[in-house]
Amino acid sequence: MEKDNSVKTMKSAKTLKTAREAGYFGKKMLTDAIKAQEEGHPIGWSMVSWWQGDFIAKAMGMHLVYPENYGAFCAAVRQAEPYLEIADSEGFPNNLCGYARNCLGFAKSLRDNNYVIPEGAPGGGLARPVLLLASGTACDARYKWFQSLGRYLNDVPVWNLEMPQSGVKEYYLKDNKEKNLRFVVKELRNFVSFMENLLKRKLDHDKLKVMLDQALKTLNIAWQVDLLRRAVPSPMVSQDFWSVMIPHFYLPDDPEAYSFYERVYAEVKERVDNGIGAIPNEKYRMMFSELPPWHSIGFFDELSKRYGIAMVMESWNYHAPTPMPEEELDGVTDPLEIIARLTYHKWMEHNEVAREFDTSPGFFNAAYLKWAKEYRADGFFAHPLMSCRPATYTLMHTRNSLEEKLKVPGVVVPGDIIDLRVFNADEGFSKVEAFVETMDHYRDLRKQAGMAW
Amino acid sequence: MGYTAGLDIGSAYSKAVVFEDGELVSYYVKPTSGNFSLAADLVLEEALQKVGLSLAKLRYIGACGLGVTFISETFNKITELSCHTRGVHYLMPSVRTVIEIGNQSARVMKTTPKGKVADSLVSDKCATGSGRIMQIISKVLRTDLEQFGKLSEKATKPAKFTTNCAVFLETEAISRVAEGTPREDIIAGLNQTLAGKIGSMVHRMRIEADCVMTGGVALNAGLVAMMEKEIGLKIQVPEQPMITGAIGAALITAEKAEN
Numbered sequence: 001m002e003k004d005n006s007v008k009t010m011k012s013a014k015t016l017k018t019a020r021e022a023g024y025f026g027k028k029m030l031t032d033a034i035k036a037q038e039e040g041h042p043i044g045w046s047m048v049s050w051w052q053g054d055f056i057a058k059a060m061g062m063h064l065v066y067p068e069n070y071g072a073f074c075a076a077v078r079q080a081e082p083y084l085e086i087a088d089s090e091g092f093p094n095n096l097c098g099y100a101r102n103c104l105g106f107a108k109s110l111r112d113n114n115y116v117i118p119e120g121a122p123g124g125g126l127a128r129p130v131l132l133l134a135s136g137t138a139c140d141a142r143y144k145w146f147q148s149l150g151r152y153l154n155d156v157p158v159w160n161l162e163m164p165q166s167g168v169k170e171y172y173l174k175d176n177k178e179k180n181l182r183f184v185v186k187e188l189r190n191f192v193s194f195m196e197n198l199l200k201r202k203l204d205h206d207k208l209k210v211m212l213d214q215a216l217k218t219l220n221i222a223w224q225v226d227l228l229r230r231a232v233p234s235p236m237v238s239q240d241f242w243s244v245m246i247p248h249f250y251l252p253d254d255p256e257a258y259s260f261y262e263r264v265y266a267e268v269k270e271r272v273d274n275g276i277g278a279i280p281n282e283k284y285r286m287m288f289s290e291l292p293p294w295h296s297i298g299f300f301d302e303l304s305k306r307y308g309i310a311m312v313m314e315s316w317n318y319h320a321p322t323p324m325p326e327e328e329l330d331g332v333t334d335p336l337e338i339i340a341r342l343t344y345h346k347w348m349e350h351n352e353v354a355r356e357f358d359t360s361p362g363f364f365n366a367a368y369l370k371w372a373k374e375y376r377a378d379g380f381f382a383h384p385l386m387s388c389r390p391a392t393y394t395l396m397h398t399r400n401s402l403e404e405k406l407k408v409p410g411v412v413v414p415g416d417i418i419d420l421r422v423f424n425a426d427e428g429f430s431k432v433e434a435f436v437e438t439m440d441h442y443r444d445l446r447k448q449a450g451m452a453w
Numbered sequence: 454m455g456y457t458a459g460l461d462i463g464s465a466y467s468k469a470v471v472f473e474d475g476e477l478v479s480y481y482v483k484p485t486s487g488n489f490s491l492a493a494d495l496v497l498e499e500a501l502q503k504v505g506l507s508l509a510k511l512r513y514i515g516a517c518g519l520g521v522t523f524i525s526e527t528f529n530k531i532t533e534l535s536c537h538t539r540g541v542h543y544l545m546p547s548v549r550t551v552i553e554i555g556n557q558s559a560r561v562m563k564t565t566p567k568g569k570v571a572d573s574l575v576s577d578k579c580a581t582g583s584g585r586i587m588q589i590i591s592k593v594l595r596t597d598l599e600q601f602g603k604l605s606e607k608a609t610k611p612a613k614f615t616t617n618c619a620v621f622l623e624t625e626a627i628s629r630v631a632e633g634t635p636r637e638d639i640i641a642g643l644n645q646t647l648a649g650k651i652g653s654m655v656h657r658m659r660i661e662a663d664c665v666m667t668g669g670v671a672l673n674a675g676l677v678a679m680m681e682k683e684i685g686l687k688i689q690v691p692e693q694p695m696i697t698g699a700i701g702a703a704l705i706t707a708e709k710a711e712n
Binding site: 403412429430437440441 | 531532533534535538565569570571572573574575657
């Protein structure tokens, strides 16, 4: 594919120095995998599985790249459209997940180039895999996406990791959690057997344990950064987070990611200690949901500039979970069980809030009810995606919940994660301009109701 | 405070209003006819002429609408949602819900007692529920839009449309004509379809009385009646439902300039 340098991007300037440096990790994942392949190491394409499969694969010497992250990367540099067009021409519908379409388009271009990454592929491209590691969590498209890749990556096996996604009431049923955890551990044991067979090598449990310890440390410090973001004015905005998240989300086991997060923490803490806001004119604090328009993150810089809007919290799924209670890990020595508990905790941790507010599901919905208070949110920015059902169908419910239960209104600006052809920034500005009045009105209502913010 | 003008340059109609010290003294409405820039110049000129003013007398101009960027005079651009709520509040201060159906889209807005946007919903990226459908069908039926209201009252058996899509509605309307369905029934059926579509937006907003309908489509009394049935509230229509955006643009601009 020819690289089109004339494409105009709408990148964010980002407010944190560390956020401007975070792109290094995205590129590192891609280039490390290409180098590893040249050295004869196995490559896996992995869906985001909230760490369910990543550490195991990596501990067995596999280098992982993430097509979802690659989709975001291609969109951010506005190079996704050629892949989307390939997917279109292959007959994939344009209401299919943008990440999937980008990946399918790339995979076809890889096959057509005899499995040599075509020149000009953004970020160097995805190295040819020996495994497609799929996940049954989050959305329906992910069940079929990697299977569909079989058209272009013949003979590459697909392994699907499953995890029960209990509803709030079911979560509290007697023994439900322990049964679910047993199921996940069993899944992981099966995955290990499969990997040992595929790679003809044994899992090094000690190595896995070291990686896991490192990952828990990284996730913990990432969570502490989230806590700092409760400050007013907000020391870090979504435009920063969407860059900074890459190391904790994809590489938490990497000591370099941890060191990076120490610097993020220090930079954000310094702002909090000195009352410095990420944007100089913070007037309104908004939460963003769910997946951002990666091709137009600069849109949010403009919202800050025009209306003094700080995006103070965002997409629950990208955030490091709260640390697991100590008793959760008491006496647990099997790293597979620790992984199972970590992933399960990530998905279930908001059930307590969901129960308090009598809402469901805990994921995709309840987190925002908790954060609205903690982060003193004035508004909710809903970004429905033509191509993503789970990240869309919950939005209206969350918007209504926030308005009814906490008097926090929402504005709906549709778009797409990858496909900039369906995002209209001007329409978005127009809606938000009017929404500023709405936020003022609801501030008055919260004040009348004696609410804290 | 002096004179302030407000413009709403829409895809079908351009509207201008003139305010003197906070009082509406003149307005003018004319078809945009595909030339935003010319329509903006002419409509403003006409509104000024009606009260014997020249452009030089204006202190501020506020504007909104699809063609706003084509206005040649210096002006403040204001978002349409804010303009319509403020404009309605000026005309009817007790109104808390505005259903605005323009040529391009339908909007439902809840207003605060001060005429600010309390909540809003816009029909996005689709001509469904917009005045454009009315225009298309009026051509199919070779009937002026102004007659739609009265004709639909004569309907005995409103035609059934199976789609909300503007493109397919046109196709279906042609089929109904070919089948010999009376145009009164076609118009009533169309009103029913639009009322259902816009009604679902209204229900999502959990609206409050008083309720008003604005935009050119509000002149279709048949649709207003069906909307009333659909949402279970009496709907008021201002004497001139097309100028609320321009009124709001003038008021907000003056307000911003004075503060």
